[in-house]
């Protein structure tokens with residue numbers, strides 16, 4: 001999947017790029033802006049892969065994606081059962097690229113890997129039936145007495161019912 005930093009002769013290239021990187025900075029890459037779309041992934045696999053309530057991805061055409069540095073640090077995990085490939089930085093563990101067999105021309109990149117705008121807002125939610133019931137869904141927060149900077153949801157506040165899958 002990784003491509004050379006220089007576009008092939010005649011390849012159309014956007015005038016604007018968004019650069020992304022891992023935590024340690026060994027791996028960097030860019031996509032042409034705007035990206036195809038951006039989405040929140042509530043699947044259990046992505047939750048575990050990111051160690052977070054859910055993952056937010058920016059989807060880019062692979063033809064509009066370029067590795068800039070550190071390709072030798074990128075390690076791939078092929079999940080044959082799910083039909084996906086997840087790549088991460090072998091130095092710092094940052095999730096980098098998420099490829100799905102159902103969308104072979106798209107590479108999904110964690111939105112958090114980009115410091116700049118990608119041209120798409122994350123408006124879409126996928127795999128909502130797998131949403132973790134401990135995910136904060138915008139319930140009203142109040143300050144926790146005696147702990148400056150800590151906000152919490154007091155007991156008894158009703159959670160929203162689990163949403164239906166929309167896509």
Ligand SMILES: [Zn+2]
Nearest residue numbers: 022024089092
């Ligand atoms: Zn790294």
